[in-house]
Amino acid sequence: MLLRTLRAPPRRGSLQEWVLILTLYRLEDIEHARFRALAQVTIDKDKGIEAFEDYMKVAFPSLESRKKEQATEAHSALKQWVGTGPIKVTPLQMPKARSRLKERIVARMASREDRELYSKVSDKWQQRRNQ
Numbered sequence: 001m002l003l004r005t006l007r008a009p010p011r012r013g014s015l016q017e018w019v020l021i022l023t024l025y026r027l028e029d030i031e032h033a034r035f036r037a038l039a040q041v042t043i044d045k046d047k048g049i050e051a052f053e054d055y056m057k058v059a060f061p062s063l064e065s066r067k068k069e070q071a072t073e074a075h076s077a078l079k080q081w082v083g084t085g086p087i088k089v090t091p092l093q094m095p096k097a098r099s100r101l102k103e104r105i106v107a108r109m110a111s112r113e114d115r116e117l118y119s120k121v122s123d124k125w126q127q128r129r130n131q
Helices: 015-043 045-059 061-083 100-130
Strands: none
Touching (some): 015 045
């Protein structure tokens, strides 16, 4: 990025030259770690995994610190959540639904039964009266 934007080399001994040198060293370290990881993978897979982890540390140094931060945040959140105490679960009663149609059918059936009962009782009463 800095190297690509330069039109001419920086002055000797300037801050820009030192930043450019440090940037180039860093890029060289990253490239070396990448090639080492690729070579190790082709030779030995276990050592290749270790070499790749070293490459990740060199290429992305802030990645490990961010992972540690996220782990500590998750740990503190879980600790706070557990610290609130046991969770109480209270079962809810299922609401009873009333069907108007069902009520009408029951009312009609009850009225039929009532009519039948009344008719039987009245028939018996009339039979006794006629005797």
